[in-house]
Amino acid sequence: MTSPTQKAGYKAEDEAESYLISHGLTALERNVHFKTGELDLIMQDRDTLVFVEVRYRKNKRFGSPAETVTRSKQEKLIRSALLYCQKNNITSPWRIDVVAINDNPNSVAREISWIPSAVTA
Template sequence: MMKSHDARARGMAIERQVATWLQTQGLVPVASNHHVKGGELDLVMHDDDTLVFIEVKHRRDTRYGHPSEMVTPLKQRRLIRAAHLYLASNGLSSPCRFDIVAVTGTQPSLTFEWIKAAFDAF
């Protein structure tokens, strides 16, 4: 299922806002919307010496579930595979973490919930 152009643009705008917000929390941007075979990494940032792969999920409200619930075990496996490919293609070896930023609301009043170490790569 392809996202409409409007939905894609809205998603990119929210990801940019999340990246900016995470920078105020001390993270340093490395990459965004990094496409690899079989997946995409929304945001890649440094938290001190840890490379953090951040999945951004948005819902207008939680009537049909919390945005973090959209990161299913299958999605987690795809993110882990994408992260492995990212590390290999960039010759990196550092501590890594998988975070989720669950975004609810509509512009301009969005709420961010940062779930650190949301799942493991094992």
């Protein structure tokens, strides 16, 4: 059974994927799991493979969604991306982006921020 938190996460991933597609990226895979962590979205941006970490917060009371990508989380993302590339023999350039989504109390629409190359090794 899916929890309300998981449902909110899947909805945020759907929104992030649609947003990135509208900006020219192509969706490849979702929710790829490794012992080191999960890759939320894997997209293609021209010749670059893009691993996307999606972060959602209902409000900014405890900081923005992007601020929740801690150094520990960044290290897990890097390890997972490296494992994905190794497993799939990827030799093309790649990067890790963050898409931060939060509810906007003044609007029905959510605020979406896309941060390309947000995580670097």
